[in-house]
Amino acid sequence: xxxxxxxxxxxxxxxxxxxxxxxxxxxxxxxxxxxxxxxxxxxxxxxxxxxxxxxxxxxxxxxxxxxxxxxxxxxxxxxxxxxxxxxxxxxxxxxxxxxxxxxxxxxxxxxx
Amino acid sequence: xxxxxxxxxxxxxxxxxxxxxxxxxxxxxxxxxxxxxxxxxxxxxxxxxxxxxxxxxxxxxxxxxxxxxxxxxxxxxxxxxxxxxxxxxxxxxxxxxxxxxxxxxxxxxxxxxxxxx
Numbered sequence: 001x002x003x004x005x006x007x008x009x010x011x012x013x014x015x016x017x018x019x020x021x022x023x024x025x026x027x028x029x030x031x032x033x034x035x036x037x038x039x040x041x042x043x044x045x046x047x048x049x050x051x052x053x054x055x056x057x058x059x060x061x062x063x064x065x066x067x068x069x070x071x072x073x074x075x076x077x078x079x080x081x082x083x084x085x086x087x088x089x090x091x092x093x094x095x096x097x098x099x100x101x102x103x104x105x106x107x108x109x110x111x112x
Numbered sequence: 113x114x115x116x117x118x119x120x121x122x123x124x125x126x127x128x129x130x131x132x133x134x135x136x137x138x139x140x141x142x143x144x145x146x147x148x149x150x151x152x153x154x155x156x157x158x159x160x161x162x163x164x165x166x167x168x169x170x171x172x173x174x175x176x177x178x179x180x181x182x183x184x185x186x187x188x189x190x191x192x193x194x195x196x197x198x199x200x201x202x203x204x205x206x207x208x209x210x211x212x213x214x215x216x217x218x219x220x221x222x223x224x225x226x227x228x229x
Contacts (some may be wrong), residue, residue, distance in 0.1 A: 043220030
């Protein structure tokens, strides 16, 4: 039962353009969402998060949007840079419980 | 402040042997999580531990797998009688004690790549 889904396994974007990574979830108890970035042969690193009381959170070139009614969130990267090429994982957690559920990841390639 | 340490980084075992994977959380972190990533798949939660306690092991296979986080020393993920299907990257993550509003942010180690021949 995949509660967090990333339906696009890969995405290619030209350098300088916007990258949009999507994530859907099924568990309505999730109230906190995170994005992680992973380079090959390394562990994931935290990128940005959003609480369910917000619909947008921005940090530099990275913005996460949350649509609770659609159970959908997205990560926007503007402008995209070659160093952003990595696998991006969406993750979700429910109230006060430390366990985090990860999606299957989207491999982003930013073409110079 | 050192990050999450995992060793070994690479481990090769023959079928039927035991694999022991170690994880030292970040200083001051009392929560440890283990994840498995199979080739071409995402991160699958295995187990969540606090010092001397298993909080959630809902992702652990019922047989051959066990985990501990003793009062002293690293957390250990132990796989007995390994099979080829156990070949994967195993990641450990840690987080600080919860106080106030939890952030759910976890800090990951570099992973241990287990190959079963």
